Amino acid sequence: MTDATSTQFAPQGKQVLVWDIWVRLFHWSLVVSISTAAVTGFVLGAPWIKLHIVSGLLAMALVAARIVWGFLGPTHARFRDFLRPPAAILSHLTGGDTGRHLGHNPAGGLMMLGLMAVVGLLAITGLTGLGGVLRTGPLLSLPYGIGEAGLELHEVLAALLLVMILAHVAAAIFESRRSRENLVRSMVTGTKERRPGDHRGRKVISHPRIALTVIALLAGLTVQVWQRDTGVPERAPVAVLDEIFAEECTACHLAYHPSLLSGAEWQVIMANLDDHFIEDARLDDETNARITEWLIAHDASTAQTRPAHLFANERESPTGSIAETQAWSDLHESLAEETFQHAPVYSKSNCSACHADAETGWFSPFQIKIPKETSK
Amino acid sequence: MKYLLVLPFALLASPAVAQSTSPADLLAQYSAEAGAEASAERGKELFMANHTGGKPDTPSCTTCHTADPKAAGQARTGKPIEPLAPSANPERFTDLKFVEKWFGRNCNSVLGRDCTAAEKADVLAWLASL
Numbered sequence: 001m002t003d004a005t006s007t008q009f010a011p012q013g014k015q016v017l018v019w020d021i022w023v024r025l026f027h028w029s030l031v032v033s034i035s036t037a038a039v040t041g042f043v044l045g046a047p048w049i050k051l052h053i054v055s056g057l058l059a060m061a062l063v064a065a066r067i068v069w070g071f072l073g074p075t076h077a078r079f080r081d082f083l084r085p086p087a088a089i090l091s092h093l094t095g096g097d098t099g100r101h102l103g104h105n106p107a108g109g110l111m112m113l114g115l116m117a118v119v120g121l122l123a124i125t126g127l128t129g130l131g132g133v134l135r136t137g138p139l140l141s142l143p144y145g146i147g148e149a150g151l152e153l154h155e156v157l158a159a160l161l162l163v164m165i166l167a168h169v170a171a172a173i174f175e176s177r178r179s180r181e182n183l184v185r186s187m188v189t190g191t192k193e194r195r196p197g198d199h200r201g202r203k204v205i206s207h208p209r210i211a212l213t214v215i216a217l218l219a220g221l222t223v224q225v226w227q228r229d230t231g232v233p234e235r236a237p238v239a240v241l242d243e244i245f246a247e248e249c250t251a252c253h254l255a256y257h258p259s260l261l262s263g264a265e266w267q268v269i270m271a272n273l274d275d276h277f278i279e280d281a282r283l284d285d286e287t288n289a290r291i292t293e294w295l296i297a298h299d300a301s302t303a304q305t306r307p308a309h310l311f312a313n314e315r316e317s318p319t320g321s322i323a324e325t326q327a328w329s330d331l332h333e334s335l336a337e338e339t340f341q342h343a344p345v346y347s348k349s350n351c352s353a354c355h356a357d358a359e360t361g362w363f364s365p366f367q368i369k370i371p372k373e374t375s376k
Numbered sequence: 377m378k379y380l381l382v383l384p385f386a387l388l389a390s391p392a393v394a395q396s397t398s399p400a401d402l403l404a405q406y407s408a409e410a411g412a413e414a415s416a417e418r419g420k421e422l423f424m425a426n427h428t429g430g431k432p433d434t435p436s437c438t439t440c441h442t443a444d445p446k447a448a449g450q451a452r453t454g455k456p457i458e459p460l461a462p463s464a465n466p467e468r469f470t471d472l473k474f475v476e477k478w479f480g481r482n483c484n485s486v487l488g489r490d491c492t493a494a495e496k497a498d499v500l501a502w503l504a505s506l
Contacts, residue, residue, distance in 0.1 A: 253453035278433050279452070280481040346454030353454065 046365035060123035074206040082109030125154040235304035237361030257361030259303035269320035323348040395472040410494035419502030429488030
């Protein structure tokens with residue numbers, strides 16, 4: 001690193017612009033979008049999924065724009081300025097690298113690359129889960145297993161990102177102390193004090209118009225790809241309810257969609273209607289046979305939805321209860337037991353009180369809203 | 377040939393349309409079956425009382441229909457039930473098959489047995505008098 005770093009011509013203590021306005025805007029917008037994604041994802045859960053997805057996609061878009069700027073931006077915005085060969089990073093970390101870096105130092109540069117890569121992977125795995133498990137977005141044709149694996153990886157990556165952010169913040173504080181300057185303020189004002197012996201990097205000019213064009217093209221392409229795979233996904237839960245089922249099985253509760261249970265569970269329910277959850281729901285044989293046949297023909301094995309996969313796990317002795325499955329308890333563990341007793345919910349089985357799309361079998365997290373408690 | 381195509385639909389449709397009735401006709405029918413005059417007084421008693429023969433969660437007709445049959449009731453799942461009294465809900469006691477199905481289920485849940493024709497006549501006489 002024998003680049004032209006001599007600063008003898010520069011007046012001492014002069015503030016020079018290091019972080020251009022776009023780098024700073026990127027940085028702080030990323031802070032906001034990642035914080036939003038983290039809070040909605042780790043703390044708030046399913047009812048906030050829309051904001052989670054929007055903030056995650058925003059982070060991805062910011063990173064994509066930053067990558068473009070890494071090739072076309074001014075001196076310290078460029079990858080060339082801060083991505084160093086491993087030997088240089090090692091030398092920096094072991095103290096063999098004298099002189100201060102006006103831009104990112106070699107270790108900081110590696111962290112930038114890592115943060116951007118993990119945000120990108122989070123977006124990809126998130127979209128994989130959105131496609132395979134929730135069956136929406138550009139990847140809705142993916143198999144369920146891949147979607148599930150995507151979500152698991154998404155969680156691991158999210159935890160990793162948190163650890164990396166902590167390390168990044170710690171390093172910024174440590175470096176500020178070490179070099180007696182406020183690096184956080186620099187990321188706000190964009191300026192740093194120039195000192196003798198600084199590594200100032202190779203000066204290049206930026207190409208904002210070309211960058212803007214490339215970013216606009218990328219955005220257009222993304223919209224195209226996004227709209228390619230839409231419509232009703234394959235193996236959607238049956239959309240039209242059987243007439244007789246809808247008439248006979250909704251007198252006492254909502255229509256539980258056939259895709260919520262396995263055929264074996266439905267068989268148990270239909271064979272025991274005279275003692276149906278401590279109630280008598282007897283039907284004549286003909287009607288019973290027709291409804292049973294329809295339920296089994298559209299049971300959980302026919303649908304690729306999250307509830308179909310979660311609730312259909314064969315119980316050793318089927319009971320027909322959805323709300324008594326382990327999967328159901330796990331999904332609702334964040335809710336207080338009383339929530340289910342108050343008006344207007346009254347019962348765990350009253351799915352449609354909170355899930356607007358319950359009777360479609362989808363149970364999309366976009367459709368969850370816990371009603372306000374009412375008197376009565 | 378055409379009627380062969382229509383036949384299955386006619387068979388399917390029949391349970392829904394057929395057997396329409398009215399509270400008065402039905403009352404006459406149950407009373408005739410019982411061979412006795414219906415009593416609104418006894419009907420009210422049966423409806424309001426707590427019984428022990430049925431399922432423990434549903435000791436009374438009022439568990440779901442409330443003590444005021446002109447008001448809406450509520451199933452145990454939170455789903456509302458329309459009022460039972462014909463004066464508040466003209467659809468009531470207009471479909472024999474429907475009435476029989478629910479007397480069958482509800483009497484079994486509350487009393488642990490089927491209601492007799494006399495009991496059905498009593499309850500109906502009381503509900504129709506409201």
